[in-house]
Amino acid sequence: MVQYMTDRLDASFAALSDATRRGVLEQLGRAEASISELAGAFHMTLTGMKKHVGVLEQAGLVTTQKIGRVRTCRLGLRGLEEEAAWIDGRRQIWNARFDALDEVVAALTRKEIADGRQSE
């Protein structure tokens, strides 16, 4: 998890190290926008803006959806929360299972101790 989280944070910080990309996040915080709208707002070529959005998307900070010929971008900050919920769901399953296993091995241990006493 530590390595995985570190990779995620590296990607996030790399994405945030650029002024244009921070501006894009600010813009998307107000309203979703297409790539060409963002390119226009930041006086960039479509190709240049696509690259920036790609970096933000890789970091999970932005999600995009293509409808027809238009790719719409919006904030994707829920990524980390979803991940936490995903892990928590699995932790609950394994924890319940291992609580039950704990009791089985505890019962086996008690039985061994009792058997040991009997044979003394």
Added chain:
Amino acid sequence: MGDRASSGRTAVERRSERELVVTRTFDAPVRLVFDAWTRPELFKLWWAPKSSGVPLLSCEMDVRTGGGYRIAFGHDASNAMAFFGKYLEVSPPSRLVWTNDEGDEGAVTTVTFEDQDGKTRLVLQELYPTKEALDASFVGMEDCYPEQFEQLDELLVTLGARV
């Protein structure tokens, strides 16, 4: 028994895109914990805890390298859900490796049992063939998993009397 509700004792980590690792320490020797994983009559007492709401119908395990296993869950045979695969490695009492063959992209599960001053540190690793397979794993199972850990008590009292 007091801190059963505390869930901090089971650590779950997504160690990489394709890998989930579950760790817990049990207060019993490795030999006994290994038994609980490899003797079907013990295994079926805990693998489907009562709180899962889905009873374990049957459990067949041929625990040796190359041997198969098949576990069925459900309320009756007509709606049973089967999980099956084969053991790739059985090294008593320290290591078990098996496949999960019920789906197209099943994980390979590796469980290791390590002695720590008479206790057992257990590490379970699931390695999936793709990131997507791990993302989607267990989906649906959470839905039938109400948080009714108290129900366990009843089972465990019975169990303690029986084992």
